[in-house]
């Protein structure tokens with residue numbers, strides 16, 4: 001227990017962290033955990049002998065790697081020279097997007113069936129999935145997939161521990177006037193409801209407890225909390241606190257999403273909240289005999305809105321907890337009845353749209369495809385401007401769910417893409433760990449040699465090969481299709497709350513150093529001390545004293561709109577060898593390549609957009625459709641085109657800013 005706060009320290013926080021040489025070469029702001037996704041690193045192992053399969057269910061000890069059949073894998077015991085990779089460094093709790101994973105324990109039935117646990121949590125940020133496979137010649141083997149996330153919670157983690165590193169930072173954030181979303185994604189039965197909306201210990205209860213406590217503090221007595229609880233089923237909204245009344249979402253003048261007709265209750269204590277919630281939950285489950293055959297076919301949203309007591313229309317902050325429909329439902333096709341197929345299609349659409357919106361948010365995109373689903377439409381204001389999102393991917397550890405588990409982790413992996421060198425370093429480290437699996441035939445001495453060689457490779461690691469990584473960081477996803485984009489570029493006018501927000505402290509390697517110079521000062525990440533009575537067990541790295549930058553959208557308007565080299569009448573600037581380093585030149589080239597790729601992606605998207613609209617118009621004409629339909633489609637086309645053009649402009653102006661920056665220094 002942390003005596004000062006009465007809160008428990010999570011197991012990960014209590015862990016002793018091994019020294020990680022690679023970290024010492026990377027400036028600390030990179031370590032904070034901005035983006036940590038990790039494409040699967042796969043490793044094939046031959047299946048062990050048949051009789052070995054009868055070993056008891058594995059434990060998740062980091063030092064005892066087991067394969068999908070519950071047997072110790074061929075991973076060698078680690079030599080002393082091997083340090084646990086940098087992925088042990090805690091991620092940053094104030095990141096705009098956080099993606100975490102929670103593994104549930106094997107349930108009684110699974111244990112009774114002697115099912116093996118295939119998900120090993122081997123550090124506070126990594127999960128290893130041992131997927132059983134069969135070759136064409138029927139040889140069985142295990143494929144290992146390793147993923148890195150912001151936090152990974154093992155099956156023994158309590159909701160309180162999960163809360164500390166997921167929803168608690170969001171509670172703090174909404175008191176500072178932000179909007180936040182916390183949602184659980186995963187297959188049916190993986191623990192979404194248990195995590196998010198368990199009636200007694202779900203994250204919503206724990207958050208409400210802290211929210212009510214904060215509301216009692218003097219500085220917040222002018223605020224009150226209002227609870228709403230609704231469901232999205234087949235693209236329609238239903239009020240769970242008002243007899244499933246149909247609801248509609250609209251936007252007010254300040255771009256806040258308002259759910260018209262939603263019954264909101266002013267609640268001031270946890271008991272009252274739980275009563276209201278129970279009532280709503282019953283409405284959700286009574287659906288099992290009606291149209292809504294299974295609660296996991298709908299998305300349930302519990303929102304806690306902070307408003308001004310004297311003027312309920314004055315909005316302060318909002319926190320939404322979402323228990324999403326089971327992710328595997330999106331795949332209901334084929335033999336399923338029509339209703340099920342339609343539900344599946346709707347769920348699929350909304351989950352894809354959700355992923356795209358969060359990716360856009362993570363990458364500070366101006367355009368986010370909200371319109372693609374009702375879910376993203378209602379969450380729109382939680383994705384733009386002053387917003388934060390925490391996704392908790394819930395996974396079942398049993399072998400028969402391995403495919404769903406991998407799908408969930410891949411989805412989560414795509415939500416947050418690799419963006420910085422820090423993550424690349426993590427990837428190298430993770431890859432090295434897996435590579436160690438190959439060493440099982442070596443003597444201890446040979447293994448030690450391997451580790452020290454590998455480690456020195458990591459120590460000498462610089463930026464080479466970065467371009468290859470960037471290829472993966474595409475602006476437009478393949479599966480994004482011709483999704484529509486809305487103009488959501490945050491300007492001064494878009495300040496949703498009429499008050500200045502502190503920076504989210506977004507660390508984008510492209511801006512580091514530049515914005516510091518532009519503004520000549522650091523941006524304080526956590527200007528507010530409102531949570532002083534609550535402990536947010538943050539990483540020390542989160543205070544980015546030297547390289548913190550501001551999000552693009554709040555930077556002053558185009559101070560670099562024309563290059564100083566040409567605006568300078570004397571035109572006598574020139575670059576001296578002192579004014580720019582070799583590394584800076586290389587960095588610039590890297591940026592230029594990146595810009596070219598992004599613009600070329602945008603061009604492809606533009607071509608696709610044009611083709612889609614032309615097809616739509618022609619087919620409407622052929623079918624003798626009304627002109628109105630064409631005009632509607634034309635409007636959408638114009639909107640999307642506008643969005644793409646703005647994207648391109650932004651990319652180009654970013655490069656120009658870098659040019660300008662160089663000239664200014666000369």
Ligand SMILES: Nc1ncnc2c1ncn2[C@@H]1O[C@H](COP(=O)(O)OP(=O)(O)OP(=O)(O)O)[C@@H](O)[C@H]1O
Nearest residue numbers: 103104105187188189190191192193194195296326
């Ligand atoms: N971390 C956990 N620790 C202990 N029990 C858990 C955990 N996660 C889930 N469970 C248990 O597993 C069962 C299924 O969990 P839950 O109902 O939360 O799944 P779900 O993902 O919400 O499913 P659905 O999509 O069908 O609603 C429940 O009995 C729950 O109590």
